[in-house]
Amino acid sequence: MANDATTADQTPAFGEGTGWSGVVGDWSSDKQTFGVPWGKAMMWIFLLSDTFIFSCFLVSYMKVRMSTAIAWPNPSEVFGLTVFGVDVPLLLIAIMTFVLISSSGTMAMAVNFGYRRDKKKTVALMLATAAFGATFVGMQAFEWTKLIQDGVRPWSNPFGAPQFGSAFFMITGFHGLHVSAGVIYLVVVANRVRNGFYDKKGNYDMVEISGLYWHFVDLVWVFIFAFFYLW
Amino acid sequence: MAYVAIADQDEPLHDPQSFIEKYIWSQDHKVIAIQYGITAIGVGLVALVLSGLMRLQLGFPDQFSFIDPSSYYQFITMHGMIMVIYLLTALFLGGFGNYLIPLMLGTRDMVFPYMNMLSFWAYFLSVIILLASFFVPAGPTGAGWTLYPPQAILPGTPGVDWGIILMLASLAVFIVAFTMGGLNYITTALQARCRGMTLMRMPLSVWGIISATVLGLLAFPALLVSAIMMLLDKLIGTSFFMPALINLGETLEYNGGSPVLFQHLFWFFGHPEVYIVALPAFGIVSDLLSTHARKNIFGYRMMVWAIVAIGGLSFVVWAHHMYVSGMHPYFGFFFATTTLIIAVPTAIKVYNWVLTLWRGNIRLTTPMLFAIGFIFTFINGGLTGLFLGNVTVDLPLSDTYFVVAHFHMVMGVSPILVLFGAIYHWYPKMTGRLMDETLGKWHFWITFVGAYSVYYPMHYLGFLGLPRRYYAMGGAEFMPESAQSLNAGISVAALTLGVAQLIFLYNAIVSLKKGKPAGHNPWEATTLEWQTPDTPPHHGNWGDKLPVVHRWAYDYSVPGVEQDYIPQNVPRGENEQSGQT
Numbered sequence: 001m002a003n004d005a006t007t008a009d010q011t012p013a014f015g016e017g018t019g020w021s022g023v024v025g026d027w028s029s030d031k032q033t034f035g036v037p038w039g040k041a042m043m044w045i046f047l048l049s050d051t052f053i054f055s056c057f058l059v060s061y062m063k064v065r066m067s068t069a070i071a072w073p074n075p076s077e078v079f080g081l082t083v084f085g086v087d088v089p090l091l092l093i094a095i096m097t098f099v100l101i102s103s104s105g106t107m108a109m110a111v112n113f114g115y116r117r118d119k120k121k122t123v124a125l126m127l128a129t130a131a132f133g134a135t136f137v138g139m140q141a142f143e144w145t146k147l148i149q150d151g152v153r154p155w156s157n158p159f160g161a162p163q164f165g166s167a168f169f170m171i172t173g174f175h176g177l178h179v180s181a182g183v184i185y186l187v188v189v190a191n192r193v194r195n196g197f198y199d200k201k202g203n204y205d206m207v208e209i210s211g212l213y214w215h216f217v218d219l220v221w222v223f224i225f226a227f228f229y230l231w
Numbered sequence: 232m233a234y235v236a237i238a239d240q241d242e243p244l245h246d247p248q249s250f251i252e253k254y255i256w257s258q259d260h261k262v263i264a265i266q267y268g269i270t271a272i273g274v275g276l277v278a279l280v281l282s283g284l285m286r287l288q289l290g291f292p293d294q295f296s297f298i299d300p301s302s303y304y305q306f307i308t309m310h311g312m313i314m315v316i317y318l319l320t321a322l323f324l325g326g327f328g329n330y331l332i333p334l335m336l337g338t339r340d341m342v343f344p345y346m347n348m349l350s351f352w353a354y355f356l357s358v359i360i361l362l363a364s365f366f367v368p369a370g371p372t373g374a375g376w377t378l379y380p381p382q383a384i385l386p387g388t389p390g391v392d393w394g395i396i397l398m399l400a401s402l403a404v405f406i407v408a409f410t411m412g413g414l415n416y417i418t419t420a421l422q423a424r425c426r427g428m429t430l431m432r433m434p435l436s437v438w439g440i441i442s443a444t445v446l447g448l449l450a451f452p453a454l455l456v457s458a459i460m461m462l463l464d465k466l467i468g469t470s471f472f473m474p475a476l477i478n479l480g481e482t483l484e485y486n487g488g489s490p491v492l493f494q495h496l497f498w499f500f501g502h503p504e505v506y507i508v509a510l511p512a513f514g515i516v517s518d519l520l521s522t523h524a525r526k527n528i529f530g531y532r533m534m535v536w537a538i539v540a541i542g543g544l545s546f547v548v549w550a551h552h553m554y555v556s557g558m559h560p561y562f563g564f565f566f567a568t569t570t571l572i573i574a575v576p577t578a579i580k581v582y583n584w585v586l587t588l589w590r591g592n593i594r595l596t597t598p599m600l601f602a603i604g605f606i607f608t609f610i611n612g613g614l615t616g617l618f619l620g621n622v623t624v625d626l627p628l629s630d631t632y633f634v635v636a637h638f639h640m641v642m643g644v645s646p647i648l649v650l651f652g653a654i655y656h657w658y659p660k661m662t663g664r665l666m667d668e669t670l671g672k673w674h675f676w677i678t679f680v681g682a683y684s685v686y687y688p689m690h691y692l693g694f695l696g697l698p699r700r701y702y703a704m705g706g707a708e709f710m711p712e713s714a715q716s717l718n719a720g721i722s723v724a725a726l727t728l729g730v731a732q733l734i735f736l737y738n739a740i741v742s743l744k745k746g747k748p749a750g751h752n753p754w755e756a757t758t759l760e761w762q763t764p765d766t767p768p769h770h771g772n773w774g775d776k777l778p779v780v781h782r783w784a785y786d787y788s789v790p791g792v793e794q795d796y797i798p799q800n801v802p803r804g805e806n807e808q809s810g811q812t
Binding site: 038170 | 422426428449451452460463467469486489492499
């Protein structure tokens with residue numbers, strides 16, 4: 001089943017050349033353009049597309065924030081928590097962000113151990129990542145509940161412009177769905193690492209691919225955090 | 232069992248046994264392509280009938296009691312949306328993309344066949360949701376294919392209860408379907424080519440299809456986001472797109488949204504969408520012209536770069552659809568400039584097509600006729616695009632029949648002509664039999680002349696100021712009597728044109744059993760899909776061995792070689808005096 005490489009003409013092969021000629025060689029080589037497995041290439045392309053989705057959401061949020069006639073609420077008040085009688089602005093969201101960014105750390109370690117074929121540690125770290133993700137979604141549910149109790153709705157909002165509620169629930173909801181999907185994805189992949197599915201297949205690429213997705217979801221959160229909570 | 236011969240993916244191909252696995256839940260890219268094709272053509276026929284109904288009303292107002300203003304708007308909306316998205320996008324990318332990419336690049340299948348199958352069934356679901364809106368109370372939405380809010384979701388627009396919801400839901404499902412397919416097409420083309428198939432040896436069809444897919448993956452997100460936001464506006468009363476307004480004497484709950492935001496999002500999708508439809512047509516027509524003129528495509532590298540440049544530019548021109556929405560004059564200046572710059576790579580392509588024909592050994596087969604017809608209609612529609620790209624010329628012509636004529640010429644008739652040419656061209660590969668040439672030529676001439684008699688007069692109606700999307704002109708003073716008779720003439724031509732498509736359907740169905748056996752390479756073409764061991768190709772495409780490519784896709788009439796074509800998988804001979812690697 002091997003392909004007859006011998007008879008092909010002198011076309012640049014992948015990975016030949018250095019510097020710019022190497023780049024040109026890679027791009028114009030036969031068979032593949034990037035030296036990565038199919039799934040990884042596909043995940044990168046998907047994430048590029050997903051970036052456009054989140055960009056459209058965030059740009060739309062900025063536009064309605066400009067177009068609305070009613071004043072925009074002050075996020076540090078709306079998202080403040082009262083702990084032991086002290087008003088702490090953005091406390092919950094700071095913890096949520098910390099949790100999510102930590103999960104990126106555990107994910108990176110899981111990928112590392114995946115390369116070393118250390119099944120136990122890979123599984124443990126992936127499950128830890130998933131647990132961090134689930135914690136994030138849980139805290140987001142708490143945040144939503146609190147806002148809803150304060151009277152914030154997608155269509156109205158006691159603190160000011162109704163678009164605040166609409167954009168908040170829509171964008172964090174869409175991101176939360178991404179995190180939830182990621183948690184399920186990580187658990188499935190971790191389980192396959194555990195039961196030896198990838199040993200049989202011969203590679204642990206899926207660990208890294210799911211990691212790409214997870215880092216992306218974290219990165220998106222950084223932008224949502226900056227544009228929604230800090231602005 | 233056939234294996235995918237790529238070092239890091241040694242997985243056995245899924246080998247179907249039962250009828251259902253082979254033809255319904257199939258993971259074979261060729262079956263999926265044909266499923267896409269049949270579904271798209273089926274739903275396209277619905278849109279064709281709708282356009283006939285519209286022409287009945289426009290040509291002969293007040294003669295048909297079953298067409299009232301509401302249903303007229305519904306016909307317009309559904310006709311536009313189906314034609315642009317569910318027919319053209321799906322047929323070019325889902326149909327020909329699926330069929331041609333693996334065969335032309337020498338792979339056994341798409342890289343992820345299961346996801347490819349899901350893509351088709353999600354597309355099928357989106358079509359079902361869309362067609363379901365004909366059967367809900369008050370029918371499909373009549374908001375126009377652009378679905379501009381606020382009117383799209385306010386009482387007074389037909390289909391405001393159910394139609395608009397189904398439309399937006401169907402679009403969202405379509406986008407999911409497209410994403411699953413599109414990821415496959417790009418990854419396959421980038422990562423799974425056969426030995427010797429470099430990027431700059433790929434046939435232009437593949438270049439056109441994958442560039443369009445990239446555009447789709449970056450443009451459809453804007454449509455998805457606007458669909459989600461409009462659904463929220465409609466269903467739970469958010470105000471993303473809805474300003475404070477009074478409707479039918481009632482102050483509405485909406486407040487502070489931005490209708491222009493929707494227009495920006497929509498056209499950020501909408502303009503690349505034009506090229507999602509056009510780029511595959513550019514690519515396919517290049518291959519048709521080269522094959523049937525027995526000559527290499529003129530300026531292959533330029534053709535590739537022109538496709539890529541047009542694709543890139545298509546993301547920075549969207550607001551030329553919004554000149555009349557009002558914008559800062561400098562923005563108008565910017566968008567007019569970028570729009571006109573697109574004419575440069577496009578003109579390069581047109582010159583190269585014509586130069587490919589120059590002194591070629593032209594075989595006037597049916598696919599060739601359609602390809603040459605495309606050059607005419609595309610130049611025509613492209614030139615009127617230059618008019619409309621200028622702000623000052625656009626303002627008076629906007630929302631007249633001139634615009635209708637322009638976009639039908641450039642992204643309606645032209646891609647459809649290519650699609651017909653492509654079907655006549657690849658039908659023998661898909662079925663093993665040729666379509667009937669005589670019927671094909673009748674079909675071409677009626678379609679070509681018919682399309683011109685429909686759309687050419689519309690330019691003049693547009694100059695007269697005849698507004699588009701109007702159900703009836705009533706006693707409009709500026710509209711002379713002759714304009715109405717022109718409209719009647721257009722309607723007669725349009726209905727003839729519509730009915731004439733039955734020739735094509737008859738031909739396609741009858742040739743399935745009765746067509747002349749095609750052999751494996753009836754057009755004597757060089758590209759890989761004609762070099763498969765079996766026709767139609769079996770599951771896995773290539774038998775035991777993947778092909779090895781030794782040359783580009785356009786070695787026709789090479790000096791010093793007796794045969795006037797050299798397939799891509801033939802090694803370089805000693806007598807070859809030229810030819811490109």
